[in-house]
Amino acid sequence: MRSKNMQGAASISLLLMSLCTQPGWSQQTQSSPTAPAAPQAVVNDTTGTPGLPQAPQPKPTEPLFMRPTSVDYTKPKSHIWNPIAPYTPINVPTFSMGNTTLGSLLKDGKIYLSLADAVTLTLENNYDIGISRINLDIADTDLLRAKAGSSLRGVSTGLLTNTIGGTTTTITTGGGPGATSAGVGGGGTGVGGIVVSTNGGGPVPENLDPVLTGQLEYEASTQPQLNTLFSGGLSVLTTDTATYNFNYSQGFLTGTQLTVGFNNTRVTTDNPFSNFSPSLTTSFRATATQHLLQGFGWGVNGRFIVQAKNDRRITDSAFRQQVLYTINQVENIYWALVSAYEDEQAKERQLAQSSQLTSDNRKQLEIGTLAPLDVVNSDSAVASDKQALVASKTNLEYQQLLMKQAIVRNLNDPALSLAPVIPTDRVALDRLPEEDLQVEDLVKVAYANNPQIEQAVLNMKNNEITIKAFKNGLLPIVDAYAFYGGSALGGAQNPNAINFNTNAPYAPGTFPSVGYGDVFQNTFNNNAPDKGVGVNMTIPIRNRTAQADQARSQMEYRQSQMRLQQLYTLIRIQVTNQQYALTNDRAQVQAAQAARDFAAQSLDAEEKKYRLGASTTANVLQQARNLATAENNSISATAAYARDRAQLFQLLANTLDRYAINIESVAQATGGGAGMQNPVIPGLTAPKAPEAPKPIDVAPPQQ
Numbered sequence: 001m002r003s004k005n006m007q008g009a010a011s012i013s014l015l016l017m018s019l020c021t022q023p024g025w026s027q028q029t030q031s032s033p034t035a036p037a038a039p040q041a042v043v044n045d046t047t048g049t050p051g052l053p054q055a056p057q058p059k060p061t062e063p064l065f066m067r068p069t070s071v072d073y074t075k076p077k078s079h080i081w082n083p084i085a086p087y088t089p090i091n092v093p094t095f096s097m098g099n100t101t102l103g104s105l106l107k108d109g110k111i112y113l114s115l116a117d118a119v120t121l122t123l124e125n126n127y128d129i130g131i132s133r134i135n136l137d138i139a140d141t142d143l144l145r146a147k148a149g150s151s152l153r154g155v156s157t158g159l160l161t162n163t164i165g166g167t168t169t170t171i172t173t174g175g176g177p178g179a180t181s182a183g184v185g186g187g188g189t190g191v192g193g194i195v196v197s198t199n200g201g202g203p204v205p206e207n208l209d210p211v212l213t214g215q216l217e218y219e220a221s222t223q224p225q226l227n228t229l230f231s232g233g234l235s236v237l238t239t240d241t242a243t244y245n246f247n248y249s250q251g252f253l254t255g256t257q258l259t260v261g262f263n264n265t266r267v268t269t270d271n272p273f274s275n276f277s278p279s280l281t282t283s284f285r286a287t288a289t290q291h292l293l294q295g296f297g298w299g300v301n302g303r304f305i306v307q308a309k310n311d312r313r314i315t316d317s318a319f320r321q322q323v324l325y326t327i328n329q330v331e332n333i334y335w336a337l338v339s340a341y342e343d344e345q346a347k348e349r350q351l352a353q354s355s356q357l358t359s360d361n362r363k364q365l366e367i368g369t370l371a372p373l374d375v376v377n378s379d380s381a382v383a384s385d386k387q388a389l390v391a392s393k394t395n396l397e398y399q400q401l402l403m404k405q406a407i408v409r410n411l412n413d414p415a416l417s418l419a420p421v422i423p424t425d426r427v428a429l430d431r432l433p434e435e436d437l438q439v440e441d442l443v444k445v446a447y448a449n450n451p452q453i454e455q456a457v458l459n460m461k462n463n464e465i466t467i468k469a470f471k472n473g474l475l476p477i478v479d480a481y482a483f484y485g486g487s488a489l490g491g492a493q494n495p496n497a498i499n500f501n502t503n504a505p506y507a508p509g510t511f512p513s514v515g516y517g518d519v520f521q522n523t524f525n526n527n528a529p530d531k532g533v534g535v536n537m538t539i540p541i542r543n544r545t546a547q548a549d550q551a552r553s554q555m556e557y558r559q560s561q562m563r564l565q566q567l568y569t570l571i572r573i574q575v576t577n578q579q580y581a582l583t584n585d586r587a588q589v590q591a592a593q594a595a596r597d598f599a600a601q602s603l604d605a606e607e608k609k610y611r612l613g614a615s616t617t618a619n620v621l622q623q624a625r626n627l628a629t630a631e632n633n634s635i636s637a638t639a640a641y642a643r644d645r646a647q648l649f650q651l652l653a654n655t656l657d658r659y660a661i662n663i664e665s666v667a668q669a670t671g672g673g674a675g676m677q678n679p680v681i682p683g684l685t686a687p688k689a690p691e692a693p694k695p696i697d698v699a700p701p702q703q
Contacts, residue, residue, distance in 0.1 A: 202469025206251025285485030490514030
């Protein structure tokens with residue numbers, strides 16, 4: 001009868017195994033997730049209409065798996081050479097508070113700063129980049145958890161915007177921990193304002209790390225007896241029990257759980273009814289359990305490893321995005337500093353001109369050739385110019401402070417905090433190749449290089465894995481198991497053991513002594529086997545929770561698809577607008593420079609007329625105000641052109657290639673070290689003093 005029952009259970013197991021291999025039951029792709037995750041193109045329909053050209057696939061951020069140090073946090077501590085190493089803490093090195101390469105720029109109490117120096121110092125010292133750099137290692141810890149079969153904690157991957165100044169209008173995402181604006185990997189995280197609450201859901205993977213448990217116990221028990229019939233006439237029984245139990249369990253990516261238990265008990269008692277004292281009992285059982293439906297296969301149990309590798313690539317891409325954003329931010333701060341510096345110089349020239357006019361007027365007043373009202377007008381102009389100069393100096397000092405907080409880590413050094421920053425670069429107005437490209441070509445470059453598109457595509461891949469997991473979670477739980485074990489007894493004869501037939505103690509040697517070695521051997525020699533197979537089933541009748549989660553996972557996937565299409569649209573609009581803005585900015589700069597030259601010529605002519613007595617103080621002051629306005633317009637137009645040029649490079653996401661910046665070196669530039677190589681930034685020129693007014697040319701311009 002027992003044989004027939006076991007045959008029937010085996011038949012049921014084989015039937016369920018055959019059902020789960022059919023397409024209708026198993027939909028998991030069987031591919032090893034422990035293999036290196038090579039970048040693969042993801043086909044995305046970016047038009048929704050057959051026949052229209054598709055957007056190019058995003059280029060992966062390379063090299064993959066950048067790290068700020070030589071420590072690889074995806075590799076655990078090994079117990080081979082040090083058995084206790086896995087149980088000791090990992091010490092993460094502290095960050096440096098030193099400022100790299102800044103001392104060489106400090107001369108005569110002033111910091112002479114080029115744009116290349118500003119970018120280099122930013123990449124080494126900026127806190128936003130430094131915080132984002134640590135995310136690379138945090139993502140490695142998630143991959144280490146996934147290799148153990150644990151769920152992912154998630155990584156903050158959004159932009160950090162804590163550097164003051166240099167705001168930008170390019171696309172950013174919002175909402176996230178740690179002053180960042182997005183996250184991936186954990187439940188309830190997402191990008192672009194989309195919360196992916198189903199991320200990490202589905203059947204729980206097997207624990208891939210082996211677990212060894214043990215129980216070592218000694219118990220001394222003295223128990224009064226209500227009925228001495230079963231205690232050999234003793235009113236109190238004394239029992240000493242020693243227990244040594246061990247259990248080993250491990251899960252596998254196939255959905256298999258292996259458990260091996262080994263139990264040992266040694267009992268010493270004065271009970272006359274016990275033949276052995278001490279008695280030895282050992283047993284073991286090995287059980288293998290296989291998920292047949294829910295939780296079956298590598299696709300379910302290894303999905304966190306694949307998702308963790310995708311999250312690691314997203315983190316690399318987010319770090320590149322942070323570098324691009326911060327470089328653009330510092331460029332904007334630099335050009336704002338240049339504008340403030342040139343504005344302060346212009347205000348000094350205006351004050352010098354008005355002061356000179358006032359001095360000349362007073363001399364003429366003393367000799368009686370000028371009315372007092374003209375002196376009052378010139379004195380009023382001097383006071384106004386002094387106030388404008390004070391405001392300009394204050395703005396310059398603030399812009400210098402903004403630049404320092406963006407490029408250094410420690411402003412406690414008075415020599416550094418009080419040193420003025422002198423910008424040594426100016427933007428050139430040479431026409432860029434991007435201005436002559438077709439809009440479609442520029443858009444394709446942005447589509448291929450933009451890190452946000454790369455992150456959105458990788459996030460969709462993770463969503464697809466989650467959808468498969470929830471589809472598997474719809475299936476009933478059917479687990480087949482098989483076990484095999486054995487047991488053995490032994491010990492020494494109890495000297496108090498009573499023979500029921502004679503009511504006298506057994507003679508010595510009646511029960512041969514069996515030592516622990518023989519008991520251990522008998523446990524595994526199949527003398528007393530314990531084996532069997534079976535099936536456990538759990539079938540939810542309505543399955544509403546699984547249905548809701550599976551439907552929600554697809555809804556959130558549709559949201560991520562729409563977000564990707566929205567990114568394509570926004571990038572197209574911004575690139576197109578930025579190309580137009582750059583051409584318009586250059587025209588404005590040229591017009592502002594021409595207006596400035598005309599105002600300078602007009603002032604020069606008015607001053608000559610004034611010295612000849614053919615003009616008035618009011619006319620000279622009016623022309624001086626016109627020149628001041630023209631200089632302000634020229635400075636503002638040049639700054640707008642410089643900002644828009646840097647913003648176009650950020651939108652195209654090719655700033656690193658254009659400036660010859662190695663992203664891997666940026667990841668390792670942790671501050672306080674020897675520094676990194678300065679970038680090569682094209683399109684710059686040296687500062688030039690304002691030219692003297694040219695003689696007015698009455699000839700018509702050449703057509």
